[in-house]
Amino acid sequence: MVVNRLGGAAEGSAARGSAAQSVAVAAAVLLSSTAFSAIFADASWFLPALIMVAAITAIGAVTRSAGWRSPLIALTQLVAIAVLMVTLFSGQAVLGVLPGPASIGEVLGMLGQAGEVVRTGVPPVPADPPLQALLALGLGLVTVFVDVLAVSAGAPAVAGLVLLCLYALPASLADLMLPWWAFAAGAAGFAGLLVVGGRHPTPAGSPESGRSTLRQHAVAIGAATTALALFTGAAFTGVGTDGSLPGSRDSSSEATDGMGIRPFTSLRGQLDRDRVVELFRVTGLPQEAYLRAMTLRRFDPERGWDLEGLTQGVGADGRLPAPNGSPLPAGRELEVTIEPLGYRDPWLPIYGVPLDVSGMGEDWRYDPAAGIIFTQQRQPSRPYTERFLLPDPPATQLRSNQPAPEVDPAYLDTSGITPDVADLARRITTDEATEFDKAVALNRLFTDPANGFRYELETAPPTSADGVADFLFRGKRGYCEQFASAMAVLLRAVGIPSRVAVGFTAGTDQGETRTITTDDAHAWVEAHLPGVGWTTFDPTPLDDGRTALPNYLDRELNPTVEPQPMPGETVPPGEQPPGQAQENPRDESGVPPPGPGASGGSGWWPALAALVLALATLGAPLGFRELRRRRRVRASAEGSASAAWSEVLDQSWDRGTTSSATETARAVAGRLIHDHELDSDGAHALRGLVTAVEQHWYGHPEAARRNDSDLGDLLGKVLASFERNDPLSWRERLLPRSVLRPSGTTG
Structure with a gap:
C-alpha cells in the first residue's frame, strides 16, 4: 500500500x-x-x-x-x-x-x-x-x-x-x-x-x-x-537590437524664405507639399538632367547634411573656372535659358558643370569647389542663360586607375558615422575593384527592390538618435533627402569623397520647354571619382518617372541585352523590357500560369516548407558550430590566440569534458591531453598553443606578435589530433554541446 x-x-x-x-x-x-x-x-x-x-x-x-x-x-x-x-x-x-x-x-x-x-x-x-x-x-x-x-x-x-x-x-x-x-x-x-x-x-x-x-x-x-x-x-540603458538608444528626438529643419528649398536635409519628417507652385521654365534642354541649387558637404548625425565652408568664390559673370581638383569629363556641351517663376532664393540653380552664366544680374558669386552660384544680396530673380557640360564619361574613364585626385578633406570627413553603418558600406563594396563600381553597388542597395527600401513622403517613426542607422537598418522608407543622405555617408565610409546635391529633377516636358515645380524638388549624391571629378548618383527609388539618371549610371543600374532600345526610348506599359524574356517556354502557349489560389501544383510547397523547416532545425546546431569553428580558425590564422584557445575548449566540451574557470590554461591543456588521449603531435601543438596564449594574455605585445604566424598551424594540428584520437559520435556532431554555452576562454 x-x-x-x-x-x-x-x-x-x-x-x-x-x-x-x-x-x-x-x-x-x-x-x-x-x-x-x-x-x-x-x-x-x-x-x-x-x-x-x-x-x-x-x-x-x-x-x-x-x-x-x-x-x-x-x-x-x-x-x-x-x-x-x-x-x-x-x-x-x-x-x-x-x-x-x-x-x-x-x-x-x-x-x-x-x-x-x-x-x-x-x-x-x-x-x-x-x-x-x-x-x-x-x-x-x-x-x-x-x-x-x-x-x-x-x-x-x-x-x-x-x-x-x-x-x-x-x-x-x-x-x-x-x-x-x-x-x-x-x-x-x-x-x-x-x-x-x-x-x-x-x-x-x-x-x-x-x-x-x-x-x-x-x-x-x-x-x-x-x-x-x-x-x-x-x-x-536603452540599448536596442542595433546598439542604438531608443527614444529619439525629432530634429527640426529651418526653411528658407519664399519658395526655396531647405538649406540642409532632414533625416526625418514629412516633405511639405501643401500646394504645387511653378518655379522654373527651361528652354533648350534636349534631355532630362538634374538642376542643382546647392551642395552640402558637412554631415551632422543629428541634423543630416548642411552647408559649411562656402567661400566668396569668384564673380559669376563670364567664363567660370573648372571645379577645384577636377578634370572636365567627357560629355555634351549645351546651352539653356532658365526663367524663374515662383522661385525666390539666394541660390542660382545650374545644370552639370557650368562653363559660363549670364543675364541673372549683378553680385552673383561662383564657388568652384562647391559647384554653387549664390548671392549675398536680396534681389529679384531674372531669366538667365547657362552654357554647361553635361557629363557622360565612358566606362573606361569611370573605371580609371588614375591616382586619387586632391580634394578638400572635408568631403572625406567620417565624423558621426557609426561602426555598424561603416561595416555595412564595407560589406556591400568588398568585391568591387574601382571607386565607380563601389559607388554603383551602394546606389543599387537602395534601388534594388529586393533590399526593401521604398520611397514615401513620410519617414518611419524614429527609434534612435542616429537618423542614418534608423533609415538603413529599420525604417527603410522616406523621401529623396533620406536616400541621398544615407548614400553619401556610405560613400565616405569606404573612402570616396561625397556630398549631397539639392535641387530639382527634370520637370515636365511641355514641347519646347520644361516646367519645374515644387513637386520636382529633389536631392541626390555626387561622388568625386579619379579622372572624372564630381559624378552624379541617385539612390532614390522613384517610380513616377521623375528620375533623370545619367546615361553612365542608367547603364549600370538597368543593364539590358540585345535588342536594346535606342537612347531615350521607353518600353510601353505592359511590354517586357529586353533581358527579361519568359524563362518557361510553356508560357508561350497562351495558357496563363496558375494564380496563387490555384490548387494545381501548389499543394506541395507547404509540405516542402515544413520539411525544410524540420531539416533546418535539426541542422541548426551543427551549422552554427561549424560557422563558429571556421571563424575561429580564420581568426587564429590572423593572430588571435583567444580565438584559437576558445576553439580548443569547445572541441573538448563537445566530447563531454568541461573545464573550470579557476584552472590555468596550462593545467587545462595537460588534462585535455590525458582525457582525449592526444598523440605526440597534438600534445606538442597544444603546449605550443598554450605558450602563445599565455604570451598574448600576460606577455609583452612584441613577443606575442612574433608567434602570431604559428597560431593557425598549431590550432590545425590540435584539431587534427582531436579527430584522430577522440572522434565525435554522430550525436555529438549533430547536437554539439558547445553551442549551448557561451564561448569564452579559460585560464
Whole structure:
C-alpha cells in the first residue's frame, strides 16, 4: 500500500510537471513570436496564433497524461494543425471543423497568396488572412518541435534553438528592425522553459531529492538572472537590437524664405507639399538632367547634411573656372535659358558643370569647389542663360586607375558615422575593384527592390538618435533627402569623397520647354571619382518617372541585352523590357500560369516548407558550430590566440569534458591531453598553443606578435589530433554541446 501511494504520488507529480511544461512551451513560443510584430502593420495575426499554439500544447498535455507514446502524441498534434487550419481559415470545412477537398484547396490557396506577399511585400505589411494562415501554420509546427524536444525528450535547452529560428524570418525580412522587447520576451519565455524543464519529480527523502532541488534553484536563479540582465540592459540603458538608444528626438529643419528649398536635409519628417507652385521654365534642354541649387558637404548625425565652408568664390559673370581638383569629363556641351517663376532664393540653380552664366544680374558669386552660384544680396530673380557640360564619361574613364585626385578633406570627413553603418558600406563594396563600381553597388542597395527600401513622403517613426542607422537598418522608407543622405555617408565610409546635391529633377516636358515645380524638388549624391571629378548618383527609388539618371549610371543600374532600345526610348506599359524574356517556354502557349489560389501544383510547397523547416532545425546546431569553428580558425590564422584557445575548449566540451574557470590554461591543456588521449603531435601543438596564449594574455605585445604566424598551424594540428584520437559520435556532431554555452576562454 505504501508503495502504491508513493507510485500514485509520483504519477500525479509527473502529470502536473507535464502540464506545467506544456504551459511553458506555449508561453515560450508565443513570447518568441512577438518578433513578428516587426514585419506586420497590425496585431490581428496574434489571435489565430494564440489559438493554434494553445491547442497544440493542450493536446500534448492531455495525451501525455493518458500515457500515450511520444510519436503518437506528435502525430496527433500534426493532425490537429490540419484541423485548426481549415477551422480557422476556411468556410468550407466538413461539419465546420473537418478537412475536405474544398477546404484544403482553399487553405492551400491562401498559403500560396501568403507566399507571394512574402516574396514581393515590403514590411511592415497588413496581417491579412493569408499571412495569418501562414504564420499560424509555422507556429503550429514550431510548437510541435518544441513540445517534443522540451517535454518528450526532456531537452529544453535544445528546444531553445528551435525558438531561435522564430527570429530568423522576421530578422531576414525586416533586417535588424526587431525591437529589443521582442528579444526580452523570447528570453523570458526560454528562461521559463528551462526552469520548468529542470523539474524532475523524485521521492521525498531520496538521495537525489536534495540534488534535484539544488538543480532547480540553480537553473531558476541562472534563468532569472539572464532575463533580468536582458531586461535591465534594454530598459535602463536603452540599448536596442542595433546598439542604438531608443527614444529619439525629432530634429527640426529651418526653411528658407519664399519658395526655396531647405538649406540642409532632414533625416526625418514629412516633405511639405501643401500646394504645387511653378518655379522654373527651361528652354533648350534636349534631355532630362538634374538642376542643382546647392551642395552640402558637412554631415551632422543629428541634423543630416548642411552647408559649411562656402567661400566668396569668384564673380559669376563670364567664363567660370573648372571645379577645384577636377578634370572636365567627357560629355555634351549645351546651352539653356532658365526663367524663374515662383522661385525666390539666394541660390542660382545650374545644370552639370557650368562653363559660363549670364543675364541673372549683378553680385552673383561662383564657388568652384562647391559647384554653387549664390548671392549675398536680396534681389529679384531674372531669366538667365547657362552654357554647361553635361557629363557622360565612358566606362573606361569611370573605371580609371588614375591616382586619387586632391580634394578638400572635408568631403572625406567620417565624423558621426557609426561602426555598424561603416561595416555595412564595407560589406556591400568588398568585391568591387574601382571607386565607380563601389559607388554603383551602394546606389543599387537602395534601388534594388529586393533590399526593401521604398520611397514615401513620410519617414518611419524614429527609434534612435542616429537618423542614418534608423533609415538603413529599420525604417527603410522616406523621401529623396533620406536616400541621398544615407548614400553619401556610405560613400565616405569606404573612402570616396561625397556630398549631397539639392535641387530639382527634370520637370515636365511641355514641347519646347520644361516646367519645374515644387513637386520636382529633389536631392541626390555626387561622388568625386579619379579622372572624372564630381559624378552624379541617385539612390532614390522613384517610380513616377521623375528620375533623370545619367546615361553612365542608367547603364549600370538597368543593364539590358540585345535588342536594346535606342537612347531615350521607353518600353510601353505592359511590354517586357529586353533581358527579361519568359524563362518557361510553356508560357508561350497562351495558357496563363496558375494564380496563387490555384490548387494545381501548389499543394506541395507547404509540405516542402515544413520539411525544410524540420531539416533546418535539426541542422541548426551543427551549422552554427561549424560557422563558429571556421571563424575561429580564420581568426587564429590572423593572430588571435583567444580565438584559437576558445576553439580548443569547445572541441573538448563537445566530447563531454568541461573545464573550470579557476584552472590555468596550462593545467587545462595537460588534462585535455590525458582525457582525449592526444598523440605526440597534438600534445606538442597544444603546449605550443598554450605558450602563445599565455604570451598574448600576460606577455609583452612584441613577443606575442612574433608567434602570431604559428597560431593557425598549431590550432590545425590540435584539431587534427582531436579527430584522430577522440572522434565525435554522430550525436555529438549533430547536437554539439558547445553551442549551448557561451564561448569564452579559460585560464
